[in-house]
Amino acid sequence: xxxxxxxxxxxxxxxxxxxxxxxxxxxxxxxxxxxxxxxxxxxxxxxxxxxxxxxxxxxxxxxxxxxxxxxxxxxxxxxxxxxxxxxxxxxxxxxxxxxxxxxxxxxxxxxxxxxxxxxxxxxxxxxxxxxxxxxxxxxxxxxxxxxxxxxxxxxxxxxxxxxxxxxxxxxxxxxxxxxxxxxxxxxxxxxxxxxxxxxxxxxxxxxxxxxxxxxxxxxxxxxxxxxxxxxxxxxxxxxxxxxxxxxxxxxxxxxxxxxxxxxxxxxxxxxxxxxxxxxxxxxxxxxxxxxxxxxxxxxxxxxxxxxxxxxxxxxxxxxxxxxxxxxxxxxxxxxxxxxxxxxxxxxxxxxxxxxxxxxxxxxxxxxxxxxxxxxxxxxxxxxxxxxxxxxxxxxxxxxxxxxxxxxxxxxxxxxxxxxxxxxxxxxxxxxxxxxxxxxxxxxxxxxxxxxxxxxxxxxxxxxxxxxxxxxxxxxxxxxxxxxxxxxxxxxxxxx
Numbered sequence: 001x002x003x004x005x006x007x008x009x010x011x012x013x014x015x016x017x018x019x020x021x022x023x024x025x026x027x028x029x030x031x032x033x034x035x036x037x038x039x040x041x042x043x044x045x046x047x048x049x050x051x052x053x054x055x056x057x058x059x060x061x062x063x064x065x066x067x068x069x070x071x072x073x074x075x076x077x078x079x080x081x082x083x084x085x086x087x088x089x090x091x092x093x094x095x096x097x098x099x100x101x102x103x104x105x106x107x108x109x110x111x112x113x114x115x116x117x118x119x120x121x122x123x124x125x126x127x128x129x130x131x132x133x134x135x136x137x138x139x140x141x142x143x144x145x146x147x148x149x150x151x152x153x154x155x156x157x158x159x160x161x162x163x164x165x166x167x168x169x170x171x172x173x174x175x176x177x178x179x180x181x182x183x184x185x186x187x188x189x190x191x192x193x194x195x196x197x198x199x200x201x202x203x204x205x206x207x208x209x210x211x212x213x214x215x216x217x218x219x220x221x222x223x224x225x226x227x228x229x230x231x232x233x234x235x236x237x238x239x240x241x242x243x244x245x246x247x248x249x250x251x252x253x254x255x256x257x258x259x260x261x262x263x264x265x266x267x268x269x270x271x272x273x274x275x276x277x278x279x280x281x282x283x284x285x286x287x288x289x290x291x292x293x294x295x296x297x298x299x300x301x302x303x304x305x306x307x308x309x310x311x312x313x314x315x316x317x318x319x320x321x322x323x324x325x326x327x328x329x330x331x332x333x334x335x336x337x338x339x340x341x342x343x344x345x346x347x348x349x350x351x352x353x354x355x356x357x358x359x360x361x362x363x364x365x366x367x368x369x370x371x372x373x374x375x376x377x378x379x380x381x382x383x384x385x386x387x388x389x390x391x392x393x394x395x396x397x398x399x400x401x402x403x404x405x406x407x408x409x410x411x412x413x414x415x416x417x418x419x420x421x422x423x424x425x426x427x428x429x430x431x432x433x434x435x436x437x438x439x440x441x442x443x444x445x446x447x448x449x450x451x452x453x454x455x456x457x458x459x460x461x462x463x464x465x466x467x468x469x470x471x472x473x474x475x476x477x478x479x480x481x482x483x484x485x486x487x488x489x490x491x492x493x494x495x
Contacts, residue, residue, distance in 0.1 A: 079300045080259035080291050084115035086465065087289050087304045089263050089318055090311035091118025093128040093240070094443050094450050096247035097458025098308055100162070103254035105466050110255055112466075115302065117291055119262040125385060127312050128244050128451055130418025132335055132360070132369060133237045134350050135452035136179040137203035138229055140194045140492035141428070145201040146473050147453040152234035154455035155243075161455075162246040164253050170246040172238040177361070178231035180217075180349040181493070182403075185226040187354060190492060195229055204232040219344045221403055230349065237350060237360055240451055247454075264299070265290035266307070266321045268437075284322060284437045306465060308441045313419035315444040322437065327483060328430070328445040330382045331422040334371050336392050340410040341366040352495055357399040367413070372396055373495070385417040420448045426488030429453065431460060432479035441465060442480060447494060 086102060088095045099114050106112040123129050135155070137148045154161060159169050183191040191207070198205045208228040213220065216230075252258060267288045275281050288303045309318045313330035320326070338359075343366055350360040359370035372395060374380065380388060392412060400407040423430065423445030430445040443461050446453060456473060463471045470476065477489055 076293070076298060078260060078293065079298070080115055080117065080261065080302050081113070081257065082300070083113070083303045084257070085113040085304065086115070086306045086308060087263075087302060088114065088116045088308045088310055089289075090309070090315070090444075091116045091121070091248070091258065092123075092126050092310065092312050092450075093244045093247060093454040094312070094446075094457055095308070095310035096244065096251055097454045098310060098443060098461045099251040099256040099458075100247050100254070101458045101462035102465065103251055103256055105462050114251070114256045115259060115304075116251070116256060117259050117261055117263055117289075119260070119294065121258075121260045123241075123244070125419075126244075127419050127421065129241045130335070130385075130416055131240050131448075131451050132358075132371070133240045133451065134179070134360070134495075135238065136231055136235045136350070137198055137201075138179050138181055138194065138205060138231055138235070138493055139449075140190075140197060141489060142197060142201050143473075143475055143478055143489075144428070144449065144453070144491060145198055145203055147456045147475075148449075149202055149234065150456035150459075150473060151453055155238065156234075158243075158246065162250040164249055167249065170242065172242050172246075174236065174238040175361075176233060176236040177347065178233075178235045178349045179229075180231075180351045181229045182213075182225045182351070182353050183227045183229070184224055184354045188227040191227050191229055194493065204234070206230050206232055217344070217347075217349075219404060219406060221405055223402075225354075235350070243451070243454070247458075259291060261291040261293050261300075263289045263318065264292045266318070267301070268322065281436065285439055286437065306439045306441065308443065308461065308465075310443045312421040312444060312450070315421060315442070319434070319437070319440070324434070324436070326430075326442075326444075327425045328421050328423055330419040331373075331447075332380045332382050332385070332417050333373060333420055333448070334387050334391060334415060334417050336370050336387075336396065336412055337362060337414045338368050338370060338407075338410040339366055339413050340368065340407055342406045342409065343368060344404060344406070351403075353399060353403050355399045355403075357396055357403070358495055359400060359404075368410075370396055370400055372399070382419065385419075387415045387417050389415065421445055421450060422447050425483060425486070426490045427494045428489050428491050429457065429478055430480055430483060431457060431475050432464060434480050435484065447491075 088099055095116055099116050102112055102114050135148060135152055137145050139145050155172055155174055158172055162170050181191065195205055195207055208230055210222040210225050213225060213228045214222050266286050268284045268286045271283050273281050273283045286307050288301050289307060290299055290301055292299045309315050311318060316326040316328050348361040352358045357372040359368050362369045421444050427447040430442045432442060434440050434442065441461060441464060443457055460470055460473055460475050482489060
């Protein structure tokens with residue numbers, strides 16, 4: 001009977017469970033001969049396991065003491081901070097340029113806490129990296145010309161601005177082959193007017209007759225061309241991805257904070273004011289933004305003093321949260337990569353034909369990129385970034401081959417699509433503070449030239465925020481007031 005009782009003796013494990021030795025033997029878990037032995041490896045293993053669990057318990061208790069970093073709640077390391085001085089919505093090239101210039105202009109290192117919120121850090125659908133990468137001074141508005149001149153100067157000296165200690169220098173692959181615009185007889189007078197504006201603003205541009213054009217570019221068919229305008233310096237193309245990463249790398253090295261997420265709500269206060277005409281108006285001020293984490297229900301409210309809308313093609317969503325319309329929408333544009341061994345050579349400029357088609361050289365080996373904007377009534381679906389190859393066959397190729405006969409034998413090797421942040425009012429950027437939201441600034445609506453203007457736009461927005469006004473370039477004409485007044489500043493040279 002005593003033997004039987006011994007077989008039913010239970011052993012308390014470190015986990016507080018009681019296990020029957022007889023039951024364990026019957027289940028095959030614990031041989032009886034080992035369980036009754038006092039010097040077997042099993043008993044040693046049991047005490048080792050017990051000691052390790054006690055050690056873990058002691059460590060956990062120590063971590064829970066005041067002053068330790070232990071917490072029963074798991075903290076998501078990717079959450080943005082709870083407070084920031086300035087939240088920039090949109091981590092494209094414009095957003096990161098603004099972040100860089102804010103950190104560059106801060107009077108005390110770390111004095112301005114800048115948070116950049118970008119919903120897709122892979123940039124797989126970002127307008128920046130899906131653009132043709134051109135820069136030109138050949139605009140019709142002085143503001144755009146000055147933006148281009150300032151940005152080109154920045155790019156020529158980019159390592160003085162965006163170089164990071166112990167990191168590789170920035171190589172934009174800036175090819176300054178110029179832009180070449182062609183005008184028909186009907187539009188030649190407009191080209192002459194634009195030329196005078198550009199020269200007065202300081203741009204180096206020359207006009208070419210059809211005869212001069214043929215002499216300079218013998219591979220071109222000049223039929224129908226009445227006048228051409230060629231940029232002599234500070235024009236060409238560069239690598240958009242490199243510029244974006246250079247701004248981002250430098251801003252992060254200076255203390256800017258990056259967050260992968262999407263701003264889905266704005267918390268603001270409202271006060272009633274009287275306009276100059278005696279009308280009552282609501283003046284809003286944003287107190288915080290709600291940052292939704294990707295693929296998660298988790299979110300973080302971020303208190304802030306200023307919000308900058310640099311969200312590109314989707315920038316209209318932000319003011320719409322406050323019931324304020326913004327005339328900026330996505331417009332899809334196709335870029336086709338073609339191969340033509342007998343095409344124009346190394347002196348090929350970025351050519352823009354009066355028919356709307358454009359092309360430029362893409363590296364060496366007879367590669368080019370080409371495209372054109374569709375007619376207003378033929379805008380493609382913006383719910384995806386699928387490429388319409390029939391558009392090239394029907395619209396782009398015939399015009400290319402007409403202007404450059406060698407392109408009759410080209411072959412399309414690849415293609416992609418990207419979005420313009422298209423300003424439906426006047427195809428110009430909106431830069432500055434909203435009159436009725438006194439701490440929301442805009443840098444959007446550039447309609448295809450945001451990339452090339454990003455260095456100068458970033459500096460201008462930083463001046464508005466930190467200095468209270470534009471100090472280098474007067475861009476007040478591109479402010480939000482013209483949107484409210486419905487007074488467009490039309491840009492004639494949109495590609």
